Amino acid sequence: MTKAFLGFHLFSFIIIIILPTIIHSQSAPNDAAVMQALKTNLTPKSLDWSDPNPCNWKHIQCSRDNRVTRIQLPNQNLQGTLPQTLNTLTQLQVLELQNNQLTGPLPSLSGLSQLQYLLLGYNLFTSIPSDFFTGMSSLQHVYLDYITFSSWVLPETLKSASNLQVFSATSANINGTIPDFFGRDFFSRLTTLHLDINSLEGGIPDSFFGSSIQSLRLNGQNSRSKLNGTLDVIESMTQLTEVWLHGNMFTGTLPDFSGLNELQTFSVRDNSLIGPVPESLTELQSLKVVNLTNNMFQGPKPSFGKSVEVDISGRNSFCLPDPGVGCDDRVNKLLAVVESVGYPQVFAENWKGNDPCEPWLGIKCSAGGNITVVNLQGMGLTGCISPDFAAIKSLQRLLLADNNLSGMIPDELKDLPILIELDVSNNQLYGRVPEFKQSVTVRTEGNVDIEKDGPSTTPVSPAGGRKGSDGGGGGKPGVVVGSVVGGLVVVASLLAGVHPRHSTSDGDGVKITVAGSSTTGGPSDIHVVEAGNMVISIQVLRNVNNFSQDNILGKGGFGTVYKGELHDGTKIAVKRMESGVMSEKGLDEYCLDGNERLLVYEYMPQGTLSRFLFDSQKEDFKLLEWTKRLIIALDVARGVEYLHGLAQQSFIHRDLKPSNILLGDDMRANKLCTKHK
Numbered sequence: 261m262t263k264a265f266l267g268f269h270l271f272s273f274i275i276i277i278i279l280p281t282i283i284h285s286q287s288a289p290n291d292a293a294v295m296q297a298l299k300t301n302l303t304p305k306s307l308d309w310s311d312p313n314p315c316n317w318k319h320i321q322c323s324r325d326n327r328v329t330r331i332q333l334p335n336q337n338l339q340g341t342l343p344q345t346l347n348t349l350t351q352l353q354v355l356e357l358q359n360n361q362l363t364g365p366l367p368s369l370s371g372l373s374q375l376q377y378l379l380l381g382y383n384l385f386t387s388i389p390s391d392f393f394t395g396m397s398s399l400q401h402v403y404l405d406y407i408t409f410s411s412w413v414l415p416e417t418l419k420s421a422s423n424l425q426v427f428s429a430t431s432a433n434i435n436g437t438i439p440d441f442f443g444r445d446f447f448s449r450l451t452t453l454h455l456d457i458n459s460l461e462g463g464i465p466d467s468f469f470g471s472s473i474q475s476l477r478l479n480g481q482n483s484r485s486k487l488n489g490t491l492d493v494i495e496s497m498t499q500l501t502e503v504w505l506h507g508n509m510f511t512g513t514l515p516d517f518s519g520l521n522e523l524q525t526f527s528v529r530d531n532s533l534i535g536p537v538p539e540s541l542t543e544l545q546s547l548k549v550v551n552l553t554n555n556m557f558q559g560p561k562p563s564f565g566k567s568v569e570v571d572i573s574g575r576n577s578f579c580l581p582d583p584g585v586g587c588d589d590r591v592n593k594l595l596a597v598v599e600s601v602g603y604p605q606v607f608a609e610n611w612k613g614n615d616p617c618e619p620w621l622g623i624k625c626s627a628g629g630n631i632t633v634v635n636l637q638g639m640g641l642t643g644c645i646s647p648d649f650a651a652i653k654s655l656q657r658l659l660l661a662d663n664n665l666s667g668m669i670p671d672e673l674k675d676l677p678i679l680i681e682l683d684v685s686n687n688q689l690y691g692r693v694p695e696f697k698q699s700v701t702v703r704t705e706g707n708v709d710i711e712k713d714g715p716s717t718t719p720v721s722p723a724g725g726r727k728g729s730d731g732g733g734g735g736k737p738g739v740v741v742g743s744v745v746g747g748l749v750v751v752a753s754l755l756a757g758v759h760p761r762h763s764t765s766d767g768d769g770v771k772i773t774v775a776g777s778s779t780t781g782g783p784s785d786i787h788v789v790e791a792g793n794m795v796i797s798i799q800v801l802r803n804v805n806n807f808s809q810d811n812i813l814g815k816g817g818f819g820t821v822y823k824g825e826l827h828d829g830t831k832i833a834v835k836r837m838e839s840g841v842m843s844e845k846g847l848d849e850y851c852l853d854g855n856e857r858l859l860v861y862e863y864m865p866q867g868t869l870s871r872f873l874f875d876s877q878k879e880d881f882k883l884l885e886w887t888k889r890l891i892i893a894l895d896v897a898r899g900v901e902y903l904h905g906l907a908q909q910s911f912i913h914r915d916l917k918p919s920n921i922l923l924g925d926d927m928r929a930n931k932l933c934t935k936h937k
């Protein structure tokens with residue numbers, strides 16, 4: 261046995277030694293033929309290429325076995341075309357032909373697996389074949405700047421160049437979108453990406469999240485739509501030293517720069533960026549050049565350090581012309597309230613100067629210059645209602661109807677001293693309406709989820725439920741379910757105490773504790789009792805659910821989860837224990853009603869995070885983008901923070917995993933209405 265094994269190894273050893281020799285001695289003459297073709301095509305007058313062996317030519321290098329490894333002919337005033345056979349120089353490592361007048365179509369270089377340096381810029385090539393990069397797995401530096409190609413798109417096959425460090429194709433007539441493979445997943449060593457002055461469109465891909473790129477130039481696209489979308493992903497690209505994005509159609513606010521400690525040049529002039537220039541940019545110590553001209557920035561004109569070259573003339577919507585001078589208090593307050601709806605462009609265009617009573621769009625003032633009316637009805641606003649409205653003490657009427665506002669009505673609004681009217685009708689708001697004074701007319705119709713316990717959020721499955729209380733002391737029999745609903749954070753897990761009890765009468769209920777709630781009245785299926793505790797009758801739960809096969813959402817260790825709907829449309833998920841499965845431990849966490857063990861959650865339509873992470877192929881989902889993953893991670897962190905520390909009663913979540921994280925239609929793990937930066 262051992263002998264046979266040894267013999268086999270010896271045999272393969274011999275083959276390994278012999279094979280390369282055969283290949284080399286056969287293909288060296290071929291290299292020579294390719295080089296002769298190159299010489300014929302280029303007519304390099306200035307070069308003495310008379311030696312019959314190309315390995316002796318100037319600017320050419322070969323390996324010891326006469327394979328061509330380097331062709332270095334920059335700035336030689338060369339004319340002509342490249343031979344189609346160039347890609348048979350399979351040992352080629354360096355090809356430098358930049359700054360000549362070479363023309364005709366570039367031949368495919370597919371299969372040049374040893375090629376590391378490819379410099380072809382400043383030539384007159386007419387086209388580049390789509391398989392050009394195929395199999396170039398050793399590529400490190402690629403320069404294709406200022407070549408008069410006919411339009412082409414960056415091919416997927418470039419992906420195999422996993423050692424790529426520099427890809428520079430300024431003004432190379434590239435169209436289509438920026439491929440997502442330039443991100444960290446494929447190119448972990450990429451430091452330079454120059455795709456400026458092409459005809460690219462679309463956004464900076466989310467896959468650039470956390471990229472190693474240091475120099476990013478995407479400026480001056482010639483396509484009709486240019487590059488667009490937000491600059492959010494820049495925030496995660498902490499290696500950046502130079503960012504050129506000018507002359508595009510980027511929108512949204514500037515990201516947070518506090519992680520970009522190497523950034524020296526930031527040029528975003530001539531875009532459609534909005535919102536205030538963040539302090540994280542003005543305070544950046546590394547900054548040397550910043551170009552902000554011709555956007556729609558708002559708030560105070562930023563003031564940069566003395567050593568920073570600042571280009572900030574032209575169109576913008578700063579309140580005052582002098583850098584570093586703060587805006588009128590009313591301007592600050594209005595900017596604060598539009599932050600939570602992402603500084604819509606309509607205000608960036610209209611709200612100019614330092615006096616909102618001029619008047620600005622949607623703003624009405626008293627004769628004395630106090631803001632009395634904010635009317636932003638029907639402006640297509642998305643996001644949430646800012647609690648900062650409460651700072652506009654002179655506000656009498658706040659009209660936000662007919663938008664797409666989500667989240668809850670902030671409690672702070674009830675403190676507005678002279679408010680007469682609040683109209684938030686026809687939005688996507690949910691949750692309880694704060695208790696306004698009698699004198700305030702509040703209109704909330706047309707919000708599907710209003711005055712209900714909001715569609716909750718990080719539905720972490722309950723683990724350390726509260727200790728069962730004393731067995732339903734007092735009159736109300738039933739089962740206590742603790743739901744935690746915070747002012748900002750809404751966590752969906754409905755945590756159960758234990759009230760063992762046999763009950764069949766209609767009066768029996770499930771008591772849902774809602775932390776911090778103070779609502780009166782409620783939808784018919786839910787009865788609010790003292791301290792905001794809510795009761796859903798077991799009967800209702802049974803009826804709405806039917807526990808039928810069709811309503812199954814999933815099965816877990818402890819039981820099956822069914823979807824259901826209360827009479828008012830609230831979607832819920834009810835977990836029902838399989839009889840006999842439950843251990844002592846699990847028992848503590850459930851509602852008990854006779855033999856029935858139920859756990860009530862809010863219904864999260866997209867199901868579990870694990871589906872998107874692990875079953876995406878099976879279910880044919882798009883892979884979750886990195887930014888989405890980050891957002892979900894933050895949502896979950898907030899939910900856990902809430903459960904662990906901020907909820908009226910804290911719980912330890914002992915089983916945090918993707919299959920315990922449920923997602924809403926917006927792919928968020930909670931409905932927390934985050935402030936825009």
Ligand SMILES: *[C@@H]1O[C@H](CO)[C@@H](O)[C@H](O)[C@H]1NC(C)=O
Nearest residue numbers: 410411412413434435436437
């Ligand atoms: C690129 O430009 C060419 C020629 O104008 C056009 O045919 C092609 O559809 C464009 N491709 C993309 C992805 O825009």
Ligand SMILES: *[C@@H]1O[C@H](CO)[C@@H](O)[C@H](O)[C@H]1NC(C)=O
Nearest residue numbers: 461462463485486488489490
């Ligand atoms: C960006 O431009 C493309 C057209 O190139 C368009 O389809 C897309 O909707 C735009 N995206 C944004 C966010 O404006």
Ligand SMILES: *[C@@H]1O[C@H](CO)[C@@H](O)[C@H](O)[C@H]1NC(C)=O
Nearest residue numbers: 506527549550551569570571
């Ligand atoms: C950016 O601003 C600097 C300093 O004013 C200027 O030298 C540079 O040309 C500007 N760049 C662009 C693209 O406008």
Ligand SMILES: *[C@@H]1O[C@H](CO)[C@@H](O)[C@H](O)[C@H]1NC(C)=O
Nearest residue numbers: 626627628629630631653654
């Ligand atoms: C404006 O509001 C301030 C603060 O609420 C108040 O003191 C002042 O009297 C108001 N002025 C007018 C003209 O209403």
Ligand SMILES: *[C@@H]1O[C@H](CO)[C@@H](O)[C@H](O)[C@H]1NC(C)=O
Nearest residue numbers: 639640641642663664665688
């Ligand atoms: C607002 O919400 C409605 C209903 O969900 C939707 O049809 C509409 O497209 C949304 N509009 C915007 C601007 O998001």
Ligand SMILES: *[C@@H]1O[C@H](CO)[C@@H](O)[C@H](O)[C@H]1NC(C)=O
Nearest residue numbers: 803804805806808811824825
């Ligand atoms: C439950 O079953 C009843 C009677 O079979 C039916 O009327 C009702 O629509 C069902 N409800 C749900 C939510 O499926």
